Amino acid sequence: MAILPASDAQPVHEHGAHPPQSFSRGASSPAAMIEVEGLTKVYGGSRGVRALDNVSFTVPERSVFGFLGPNGAGKTTTIRILATVLDPTAGTVRIGGHDTRREPMEVKERIGLMPDEVLYYPTLTGLQHLVYYASFYGIRRAEAKKRARELLERMGLGDAEGKKVKAYSHGMRKRLSLAQCLFHDPPVMIMDEPASGLDPLGMRSYRDLIRKLANDGKTIFLSSHLLSEVEQLCERVGIIDHGKIVAVDTIANLSSRMYSGAPVVLHVTATGITDVVLEALANIPGVTGVQATPTGVDVTTQPGTDASSDVSRALVLAGAELRGMTKEQRSLEDLFLALTKGGGA
């Protein structure tokens, strides 16, 4: 999966404190497949609700891009604009170099949309749905049927191809959503909560499929509440809050930048923690705090300090028995919560 070099990315900025985010590609960077610039959407006229406010980001081609945000942050609005369903109030969106407003047909030919919740036409079968949607791409009926059967089989819906969709379970409809998104083999896939409601087996298949699609060179724009999924599948994420982009970068870069000025906490598991041991730890250069815990002791050091070997040595010399030590890791969830002031996703 191709990702942009860290140097090309904008630094994380405080919510609303910096101008809208944008970045330019370096000479060796892959081309941007999705380019969003100054995107604004106001529902209900000029005095209405501002769902998106000057949103800008790009998604490189052949990448999986995670799009995160709390409920009501503007994720679905962004997705619907990318998919040419909604017109923006201001700003531009280009997909594969085509403007969604000026060349909507070119964009539509290149995208596959997987919306969050679709009930589908209750009286049509899964097969009929795929054949219907295929008809928009000029795929001949016989060919469409053949491909639809293959795809439904691949999605585990082979036995249900002739069943009316009203009899499908939530998970089956989700798989049908994925099938209709893939059917015409688009280079860009826009997915809104693709994994929600899947059982563990379905989840695993879905993860494998996304990885395979990424390996096949597809560009995937993936909005999800499941941060663990995003962490596993996407190296690059965008975080939106209150209609504004608050961060766009790789998870590693975001983490490193977010916490570059934060103290480091070492979680020590040990026995024989006495006042002498605590005093010895507190006297280590760079240590700013020591706190006994039921299983040992937490040692806080200054930002950028790696005091783990000094801590080990001090523990042993002071008579404690060291059993283990871990450095506190910041997850995507921590990042998300920090950037969205509590999240809600």
Add this chain to the structure above:
Amino acid sequence: MKLPAFFRGMPQVALQEFTTNLKSVRLIVMALLSALLVVGGAYGFTALTSSFGGLPPAVAWAHPSYAPNGSHVAVVWVSDPYGAPFSDRPVEFEDENRTPLGTARSDADGFARFDVGTRDYVGVTIRIGTATFGTGVDFFPRPVNFTVYSLQGDYSRHGRPDGLGMSVLDRSGAPATANVSVNGTSVGTTDRFGYIRFDLPVGLSQVTVEVGGESETLPVLVPDTADGTPFSSGPDLVLAVIASLSFLIVSIFAIVLSFDAISKERVQGTMDLLLSRPSSRSGVLLGKFLGAFGAVAIPVTLVNLAGIGVIAAASGKGPTGAFAGAFLGGSLLLIALYVLLQLTLSTLAKTGGSAVLYGVLIWLLFNILYPIVTAVAATVLFSGDPAAYFRFTQASGLGNPTSIASSLVFLSAPPGFQGFGGSSLEPPVVGAAAAVWFVGLLALALWTFQKKAAE
């Protein structure tokens, strides 16, 4: 071949909408209701016009006869108009002052006889079922030795009184074997009851009855047009009644099938999938229109054709071709206008419930409320000016799709029906109003869908 962007997606959406509607329960229910109203109504009203069209349910064919002693005997043959006798029925006789003289019962062949002595006139009344039929018998000298009682009416359901039923008895009151000819051409011989029935051409005919070498000629006139009374006008009148009723249910049919054409896509979440396909919004809306229009138009046209067929079969003569054609075309126009109206409202409706509500309101508006409001407005505005009142009520129909379609249909109706549903507006004015309504509603539906489809 790719369609221009404006139409992209139209054929796919139209086919999908059409096939989905065709399989829907509501289409089947509405088609059955339409059939019940139009086809059943066509048959029922044809039967109704027949029973009111000049033929009584029972006839007292009354003749003077003479007993061997010279006494005057009134002979009454009781039958239906088509010559089936009613036996054992009371026949009442009265004098010229309506004083009852007595009652006789019809025999097995339907004949009742009553000796009136030397009276020259006797009144006759029969009561069969709920029907009462009265006539009289004159005993004046006749040049031939037989008597003829005839009844002209629409026996063959042609919409005009071009049939003649005839009872012929000899001087003694027995059924006579009579040869009958019309304008010199034989039309048959009386049966054992002395009865014969035959059709006449339009215009004046000479009907000649010949019995035993004696003959009598009767002039009979069949008018060229319906005689002007409402229920003797035949198939065209039935079609006029059916068209007025049909337009009420056709508008409901169109609303029922299209009220959620857009809103259900939104509720199901399929609208986003549709709009993300290589299709334009105009193409999707036009596809929705064509699909819904086709799904309503096909069953309605079939039902209307069946209704016209039933009128023709039941009355022996179809309605005027131009009138029937206008009825079919007017129904299609009405369907198109209501589907377009409903597509606009369906785009604005956020839920299926509000879409239903809008549908009910729009039907009530144009079929109940609008005529009432315009009538009240005319009364309030032009109470002192009858001419202005009249002109206002004529022009106010242009603001209502149902009235416009109705006006167009009655423009093609035969002359006697113009007052039934027509207007004094010139045909080009009504035609232009229909075109403005269609184009206006199409533009409104396209604009609304463009703006609101995804919101």
